[in-house]
Amino acid sequence: MTNTNQPRRPRSGRSVYLAATVCAIGALLFGYDTGVISGALLYLKGPLGIEDNAFLQGLVTSGLLVGAMVGALISGSLAARLGRRVMTLIAACVFAVGSLGAAFSPDVLTLVASRFVIGIGVGLASVIVPMYIAEISPTRIRGTLTSLNQLLITTGILLAYVVDYALAPWEAWRWMLGLGVIPAVALFVGMLFMPETPRWLASRNRMDEAREVLERTRAPEEIDEAFEEIEAAERQAREEAGWRDLTSPWIRPALTIGLGLAVLQQFVGINTIIYYAPTTLTQLGMGEAASIAAQVGIGAVMLLFTLVAVRYTDRIGRKRLLLAGSTGMSLSLGVLGILTLIVGASGSTVAVITIVCLATYIASFGATWGPIVWVMLPELFPLRIRGPAEGLATCGNWAANFVVSLAFPVVLAVIGQGLSMLVFAAFGVVSLFFVHHLVPETSGRSLEGLETELHATPKEEAPGQARS
Template sequence: MSATSTNPSDPVSGQRASTAADASRDHATDERSRRAFLRRVTALAALGGALFGYDTGVVSGALPFMRPDLALTALDEGLITSLLLVGAAVGALAGGRAADRYGRRRAMSVAGLVFVVGALAVAGAPNVPLMVAARFVLGLAVGAASVAVPTYLAELAPAADRGRLVSLNSLMIVAGQLLAYVVNAALTPTGNWRLMLGLAAVPAVGLVVGCVFLPETPRWLFGHGMRREAFAVLRRTRSEREARRELQRAERTARRAGRQQEGGGWSELLRTPWLRRTVFIGVGIAVVQQATGTNTIIYFTPTILEGTGLSTSVSVVSTIAVGVVSVLAVWLGIGLVDRFGRRQLLVTGLVGGGVCMLALAFVIGRAGESTTTSFVTLGLMVLFLGFQQSTVAPVCWLLISEIFPSRIKGFAGGATTMALWMSNFAVSLAFLPLLEAVGGRWTFLCFVATAAACLVFTLRFVPETRGRSLEEVEETLRAAARS
């Protein structure tokens, strides 16, 4: 018998085997505990995404009932819808700076408080000026959450799980939109638009309370000199060896940067070429998400279907199908982001979505008004959203949360997300006038052209980040700027 084999009758060998078995059980228990903790934290943080989705989706069903109560004009309706997007652009920049200065967790908590105030204000607004102001305030919360939540999840998650966990925020966004559509349908018989809008305060309170129990991210803690606290948070989501390795990598990256991470702003971007290039890439990614026309389909499905001859009531009900497909597609995307490369998914989504838009241009341009045309159009729009929501949308939010260094992640992410919201505003504002001026065929052909331009941008500039730590991503972008 080999000298190293285990003899059951030998007390020393038996003790060694028992110790190994205990260590294995302890490791499995620790791993389950870490996974459970990560799931709880992610679920609480992702409430911000659900609020984002609900507040952007609920207004479409509330407007028809607001119209007689507040004597809305077409301009009023446009302002009520679009001021949230303008507020989101402002909130993204302000929320990003707050996340860098005061912490990701505190930024989410403040966004939750503003959600509560904004939801109650829109539900109780007695006239148009106060409604417009309240929607702007609500937009501030949407913008701040759209920066703080993905940043928080990206900095807390291990590299192997980062894509899946950050993409959960995208799932919660579309789930919030679907919930808004269902609430609108349920409350339509009562016409209670104030309740439709005010219900957003309930999950907002949950976000505020939940933030009390969330830890700050290890990157923010380390960047503000709290090394011991950063290691403690890392140990709750990683093994001790992984936590030490990640902390050491963060220290090397900080030394290479020339100073500890203290936060930055426009001055640092202007004097640092690789940061300027990274922000350029981030803004381009934000525009990619909006320029392909995703939100025009989400916002204007009833209008597009009415143009094919479908009745108003059936067109409105069709938005539920759009919401369901969006949720299923993002759910699929969560399983893809850590299995395939980010660039590969972007290319697939842009090509698939572009083909769908080309088919829409053909159908709407050639066919007359008929039930067949309506349902073929709906099918193509749903297929388009399937491509977009399973690839382009979650990958864009994920990349924005990954590519910036921790010391300016909030600020740079806020500036990029502001560009996203302003692109959303511009595309949404231009869609209906363009549809009226040149018709559906040329409008959708414009989206085909923008998808082609976005594909070129992706192939030329977008980095691959799958499986890399945030410090490795930073080092890759530094090297790319020098080459």
């Protein structure tokens, strides 16, 4: 009996890892297109005539964020109708079109429009990739596989920094932006051969197909239990919920937690590092090439510590990692802020302190808040409303990203680097209390079990009955 079972387990394991990895190329595109602009912006300002126009420089950066908000809002309902796999294919096409448009932009307005299109792809990917991976993964490794989302985001950011650094001697910003078409094509071709998620197939009453996918992605002894859990969840909530249901009392606790996590992930300041680190380090006296090189190092730290989350998120637990990350981020930014106020905001000493503290901050974020938020969002919401709810939470994430990215240069100019870092440190403390008091532990529980525990269905709803 043991001999006959052993060959099947590796096949199912390989199948689910392959599906998760291929879909996570969408996360790599998310990271690449988010990070690449930081280096490209240094070299496109002159050719496009915006060297002295801070507003247009901001538009080039924030155009992606506005597109991401749109993509996140529309992704949930479209994923519910068309399926997770089809939406990933659509996202790949959007990425490719946007990357080519950015590379061949004749003027700044075309570049902003292309960045907006890329942003739609980023918004789609930020919802669909973790949703697809969470729904196709076995419970025992769901956290590990869903962490691939952040691992590939981080890999994409690091890849963007390396490309920026490699092409900096030629100031080849068009190539920096255009190379994103390569992973977009890889994502499209790869997803043609990947299965749809069993949860979505079951929601469309395609139970035979759902079982076939389970047979490809589960160990033999897990198939029947997983299929029964999916069937039970479908019996509990047959009709599909829409945007109006997001106002129902039964979903509010989960929506509050999801939106809170998504917004706080940005308010702790991560994307100010991604977008403005080269500019900030240049102002501290480092050359443009040296600033980009320092950012490559920061990206490498994030990638290294994201691997920690991939390995330990199912062992340590989501909540413990979030608490540890909030503590590390608050301390590192607090130290940076205080030392900058004491020593000053210029000179080689401050540059070294800034790099060390930012590396510590990045390590704390990369191992915790970076991946864990994307792991938890699909876990918090029931299937019948997962698309719209996760889309709204992710839109909140991108809206917070937009606000922080737009406000940071102004805040930095008005109150200086020291106080700016203390503001982000304060949000780190807020995130610590939010997680401690409101966020449940989701590690080691099936999506169906979490759905039953975290939510009362509309039929069960009564005053005071909604769960947190």
